[in-house]
Amino acid sequence: MVDIGIVSFGYAFGEDQSVAAAAADYVSDPERVVKWGYHTFHRAADGVTGTDLSRGAAEQALSRAGITADALDLVVVAITDMPEYSYWDSASALARELKIGRTQTLLLQEGCGSGVNGLFYVASTLAMQPEAEYALLVVVNRVSEFHRNRMNVINTVLSDAAVAVVVRRGHDANKWLASEQFTDPEYSDLLRLDFGGAVTPLPPVGWTSADAPSAYDQVREQFGGNPAALRTFIGERYTRLVEVIEGACRRAGVERTDLDHVIYLNDVPSSIAAVAGPLGIPLERTNAAIAPGHGHMGGADQLISLGLQVESGELNPGDLVALCGISTGRWCATLIRV
Structure with a gap:
């Protein structure tokens, strides 16, 4: 430590x-x-x-x-x-x-x-x-x-x-306590863009961003022939976040019931609630109120939300905050003691 x-x-x-x-x-x-x-x-x-x-x-x-x-x-x-x-x-x-x-x-x-x-x-x-x-x-x-x-x-x-x-x-103040993360390589290609790298350097002729695939397209492509695998993926998105938060709690020597706030991606309220609810955290102690005014700022969401809530007084000294997120096939969490 x-x-x-x-x-x-x-x-x-x-x-x-x-x-x-x-x-x-x-x-x-x-x-x-x-x-x-x-x-x-x-x-x-x-x-x-x-x-x-x-x-x-x-x-x-x-x-x-x-x-x-x-x-x-x-x-x-x-x-x-x-x-x-x-x-x-x-x-x-x-x-x-x-x-x-x-x-x-x-x-x-x-x-x-x-x-x-x-x-x-x-x-x-x-x-x-x-x-x-x-x-x-x-x-x-x-x-x-x-x-x-x-x-x-x-x-x-x-x-x-x-x-x-x-x-x-x-x-x-704002002390780092522990972090936990793991990757499931099965989902490595879910947001892949097929040009711009060494395999296919150039885009198709006439390309515009209107042609860019959505996550729905890529999910359908990966799971189209296997609805059971799709149901597993949808369920795992949130259960694995709880799992990784619990892992960070064990590393920090605290219980998940000690958590005061959860800060997730700037997602829609239902998704934020799906993360916070199983941990017993109400929506008002998440980033749900901040997200509509900023949109999804990639990996910057959690630290921006943490900083804004610390500066506004929504987070109090001693509060235990779980920052958590999902990227392509990766689940992660970090605990901060305000």
């Missing part, structure tokens, strides 16, 4: 957009999107990159922590959409933007669980390097609208945003 806590949060959001006003630009049935319940999403202006958002969030977090970038012993960046370039390191690029001459960096690409798992990798590094004091974790989601239709991937509206946290050894 290592004694670390989050000193400060920083945020950077794309421009606020009305879901109701923009839905028809993305899908042919905008009423379907509006019914999900989101009223606002964030869309970065053309030319604003993921690194730009990361820098904005990082600079705010550093300022709030009262330190400069050269005090950092580790910079971790997690990206949850397409990188800006091939053969390129977003973590190194952020360190350069912050004008750090030399530091350790780590790049994570673990989808919507990146923010939850990122704290584990920070803790791991500081546990192995007792001389390290400060780390910066940044999670950014900048949707590539060439590759993805932000309103037709899953039952959420995808948003552009970044969150940064400054973590310090020995900090007494």
